[in-house]
Amino acid sequence: MAGVSQATVSLVLNNRTDADVRIAPETRDRVLRVIAETGYAADPVARRLASRFNRIIGVFTYEPAFPSGSRDFFHPFLLGIEEYAESVGCDLLLFTSAPVIDGRRRIFHQDNRLRLADGCILLGREIDGAELDRLNRDGYPYVAVGRRDDAGGPVPYVGADYASAVAQLVEVALRHGHRRLTYVSTGTTAESSEDRRRGFHAAAATAESAGQMSALATEADTTIDTLLADGTTVAFVEDFATAVALESATRRRGLTVPGDLSIVTLGDPTVPVPTDITFTGFRIPREEMGRQSVEVLTGVIDGSADGVQQRLLPCELVEGITLGTPDPAVDRR
Amino acid sequence: MAGVSQATVSLVLNNRTDADVRIAPETRDRVLRVIAETGYAADPVARRLASRFNRIIGVFTYEPAFPSGSRDFFHPFLLGIEEYAESVGCDLLLFTSAPVIDGRRRIFHQDNRLRLADGCILLGREIDGAELDRLNRDGYPYVAVGRRDDAGGPVPYVGADYASAVAQLVEVALRHGHRRLTYVSTGTTAESSEDRRRGFHAAAATAESAGQMSALATEADTTIDTLLADGTTVAFVEDFATAVALESATRRRGLTVPGDLSIVTLGDPTVPVPTDITFTGFRIPREEMGRQSVEVLTGVIDGSADGVQQRLLPCELVEGITLGTPDPAVDRR
DNA sequence: CCGGCGAGCTAATACGTATTAGCATCTATG
DNA sequence: CATAGATGCTAATACGTATTAGCTCGCCGG
Numbered sequence: 001m002a003g004v005s006q007a008t009v010s011l012v013l014n015n016r017t018d019a020d021v022r023i024a025p026e027t028r029d030r031v032l033r034v035i036a037e038t039g040y041a042a043d044p045v046a047r048r049l050a051s052r053f054n055r056i057i058g059v060f061t062y063e064p065a066f067p068s069g070s071r072d073f074f075h076p077f078l079l080g081i082e083e084y085a086e087s088v089g090c091d092l093l094l095f096t097s098a099p100v101i102d103g104r105r106r107i108f109h110q111d112n113r114l115r116l117a118d119g120c121i122l123l124g125r126e127i128d129g130a131e132l133d134r135l136n137r138d139g140y141p142y143v144a145v146g147r148r149d150d151a152g153g154p155v156p157y158v159g160a161d162y163a164s165a166v167a168q169l170v171e172v173a174l175r176h177g178h179r180r181l182t183y184v185s186t187g188t189t190a191e192s193s194e195d196r197r198r199g200f201h202a203a204a205a206t207a208e209s210a211g212q213m214s215a216l217a218t219e220a221d222t223t224i225d226t227l228l229a230d231g232t233t234v235a236f237v238e239d240f241a242t243a244v245a246l247e248s249a250t251r252r253r254g255l256t257v258p259g260d261l262s263i264v265t266l267g268d269p270t271v272p273v274p275t276d277i278t279f280t281g282f283r284i285p286r287e288e289m290g291r292q293s294v295e296v297l298t299g300v301i302d303g304s305a306d307g308v309q310q311r312l313l314p315c316e317l318v319e320g321i322t323l324g325t326p327d328p329a330v331d332r333r
Numbered sequence: 334m335a336g337v338s339q340a341t342v343s344l345v346l347n348n349r350t351d352a353d354v355r356i357a358p359e360t361r362d363r364v365l366r367v368i369a370e371t372g373y374a375a376d377p378v379a380r381r382l383a384s385r386f387n388r389i390i391g392v393f394t395y396e397p398a399f400p401s402g403s404r405d406f407f408h409p410f411l412l413g414i415e416e417y418a419e420s421v422g423c424d425l426l427l428f429t430s431a432p433v434i435d436g437r438r439r440i441f442h443q444d445n446r447l448r449l450a451d452g453c454i455l456l457g458r459e460i461d462g463a464e465l466d467r468l469n470r471d472g473y474p475y476v477a478v479g480r481r482d483d484a485g486g487p488v489p490y491v492g493a494d495y496a497s498a499v500a501q502l503v504e505v506a507l508r509h510g511h512r513r514l515t516y517v518s519t520g521t522t523a524e525s526s527e528d529r530r531r532g533f534h535a536a537a538a539t540a541e542s543a544g545q546m547s548a549l550a551t552e553a554d555t556t557i558d559t560l561l562a563d564g565t566t567v568a569f570v571e572d573f574a575t576a577v578a579l580e581s582a583t584r585r586r587g588l589t590v591p592g593d594l595s596i597v598t599l600g601d602p603t604v605p606v607p608t609d610i611t612f613t614g615f616r617i618p619r620e621e622m623g624r625q626s627v628e629v630l631t632g633v634i635d636g637s638a639d640g641v642q643q644r645l646l647p648c649e650l651v652e653g654i655t656l657g658t659p660d661p662a663v664d665r666r
Numbered sequence: 667c668c669g670g671c672g673a674g675c676t677a678a679t680a681c682g683t684a685t686t687a688g689c690a691t692c693t694a695t696g
Numbered sequence: 697c698a699t700a701g702a703t704g705c706t707a708a709t710a711c712g713t714a715t716t717a718g719c720t721c722g723c724c725g726g
Contacts, residue, residue: 099420
């Protein structure tokens, strides 16, 4: 329609103005006019095949989204991811087609579609090290949301600095006069859990006593028994739902939080838990993690980032009402 | 590696067993073994370029996701969409790169990426008719979530049957003895609003009086004045937040709901509104709409659907505590 | 009048797959 | 033994773009 070759259209379309590529202004205008008239847009698929990039960011959510509540867990991350992707003009490809094998989604499977995207963001509490290794060896650009241990090499990530956050809370508790601290873990070995434990034990080293136990929300009564029996004055509870259960179990037996037992939570609820209480703890900067993961990934893709990018974002401490001063008169040991 | 041509690999990969394509079983096995060893997967981009389909479903959210609360509005739809897409092995492409022009995202713009996907789901309260028209003329497979008026031809959609739901609620109110009904609209001209109004007026035709007014949540006090002044006994409120505001405004002046005024809501909250009250109204089957939109779209894409698909799903009525029997002694007219 | 040079464009090719016509080779049949 | 038909595979091509070498033309200097 403009009386020029396909090559010329491509050059105009990509606004190429290099020294060795010259298009007369009038020709350029003619082509642009026809493009505007017809609403022509280059086929993004062919474009991707011919050149390198697609402006598509893949998002892989590890844990199956249904029917658990993990959807609510991912949501804030996705908000941040979408916001940043929008600002840099990228589309998001959700790899919902990844099959679940042995209760876990797999990145690599027959007919995986990774290469549709320029790179990929990995979301999930537990990520298979073998698949990270494979991504590393393939040289596929990716970023994990949340710190990851090395897997055949360092893993690029944008995580939350749980260790520092927990350590700060421990210090607050020590300043309040707590001497017997107990860490109530979920028992998982995910990096996010390890980091919290590490932060706890590092900061609690100077405490008179720093113990650790595993507990589920469903065993709140037994857990409270144990905590009270060993004279714990403050419990650092990994799982939010467990903290809620412990608080109501404490109240149910006529004791008070934080009068008889202080409770500190170590992260936002991962499933909706109804409670009116503001627990002392910290907030995970989920949206910001989402945003920065896209930022890091685009850097990796266009090669502007040097080295393996690993970022830990600070968590904001939440001053709730569940951490108080232990009553010196009450020593249940 | 298997000592065969690229064509043979392609045939094996696609498990072609047509009469006119024959591969010896041993050759097939050899190829499959090498594929398994190397973890080879065909480049999805090249695949899409060569053949027709991608197994990618585009999702276009019309209203900008930020910073309004519309994100929470879309969430249930996305849940349903994701669930069904997963079950049919499709990936989801979120068109976050669509630019916002005049406060509204545009499907068609320089460098639109529609063709990356096999088809597209449109989400949004108000969708530009001109763009629907363009989609129709281009023959691009799409489905709108929510009923849409014709735009250069019928529009395929999966909507909620607001008209019936509202009509049912009107009938319930009439059975309760209400005679003066007022519809409190948001004043928008979106199809979803029109449908509610239509349902109201159709069912309220036999009422002694059926009025209509526009009101915002921020003008609750004035609105209550008007409603009480004209003797309205039940208000049908389009916007959930407005209903909440009306209820508290009523209570603030010492009156009760539903004692002095019944309030019926006509849809789920679109922004988070804190309230302990269960309003009488109905529930929009958002997740199911999401699921079925994918179902319809895949039907359109593979050509198994005949004609333009238009589905209206029933809404579930919610028996709340805000619709009661009007006190015959109180006639404020 | 010729060689050189820059400007403006295009022909050709690569990207990695799906598809199809058609080439060998083998088997059965008259 | 010639021929037809079936079998197993491959060469060639299309898909729609980005890229680049190189072509043509006009102009200028010698």
